[in-house]
Amino acid sequence: MTVALGVDWAIQWLTLSAKVMSEHRAELIELDRAIGDSDHGENMDRGFQAVLDKLAQTPPETPGAALKLAAMALMSKVGGAAGPLYGTAYLRAATALGDSAEIDAAAIAEALTAARDGIVARGKAELGDKTMVDAWSPAVNAAGEVLAEGGDAVEVLAAAAEAAEVGAVTTDPLVARKGRASYLGERSAGHRDPGAASTALLLRAAATAAGFPEGPAE
């Protein structure tokens, strides 16, 4: 069975992302208060509200255009490190998707890889540095595995979301080596990385928007 996702999915994903960021605002602020500058929840909420405004002003016609619009809004409105990081991620994903009207499992996996590579290039963090890379990298790997097994676009997104959720949890015991939390050294251990947590939420929203019925495994 071939499942292809169009611009409706992308708009639904971004709309759902805005809703999820708003709902989890306080939780992300709490995570960031422990090891950062406590603005992640507010920044992400603000950023995705700006995405919603842009979507309403100029409705995109392709999934790539939708992600590019989101990238520009996030880079300008988020304020913290998440702005350029997520902005670069969405921009690289948009470039990978090009102007295709419909995208399949392979295109999704490719876009996720491009997004992760963009984040790594921009933030220069590696796996295990206690950053959003610890959620993105397992997500990309899981997406690739499901694609290789012949999974469709929804299954690829679902696998990515689940792996990102597991990845976010694995940041709990880590000592931060990048970002504001790295100033805390050993004291950053015992707290979940806020960027990894928001990544898991956003990738879960992508799967839900594609019609994947189940919520997080936790």
Added chain:
Amino acid sequence: MTVGLVVVSHSRKLAEGSVELAAQMAPDVKFYPVGGTDDDRIGTDLEKAMAAFEAGLEEASGDGLVVLADLGSAVMTAESALEFCSEPDKVLLADAPLVEGLVAAAVAAQGGSSAAEVKLAAESVRFGPEPSDTAEDSQGRGEPIDSGVFELINPMGMHARPAAKIAGGLAGLDVEATVNGVDGTSIMELMSLAVGQGGKVKVEAWGKDSSKAVEYVRRLVEEGFGEL
């Protein structure tokens, strides 16, 4: 014209304050402070950075810009703005501490240095003076290929502008040069020598352009750095 300087900070006050400080030493240099979000919270704003890059490039009319940023995400915002920039090869990001780097960059820009030299001037302050290490360094390099001792005749001695001239010129040569034991390409280290009028500077040089380097410093010193 001179190289323009852009500051990308999380804080509007920090951007404006660091510019205020550096501008004291560089009256002819154009600064573009970018700080805070569009609603004046702490954070960085891509659109503001992009606008500053374009405004700066236009005013610098070909001389280019050097950008300094404070913490990680300001660096990332500056890098992102560079990706969208109309002339990305004219904008150099300096990896330097904001305040000290900006002052060194401002002095170098004021002295007419190129964008590459201004960037180098900013980055040379990163490690600060290491007087104890330099002695070992000199020994490791062996006897200098060329050297010279010159007496400063200009009234102000080794202040910021002479330091920038020495550092800028030496940075452009294929040489490792020290002045009284400190790195000759570091404006901050040269200034930290605090050699006054009548004081002596000893230049020691290693590498292909050793004699050029010593000659360069000799000429600057004898001309009183153009301040007589």
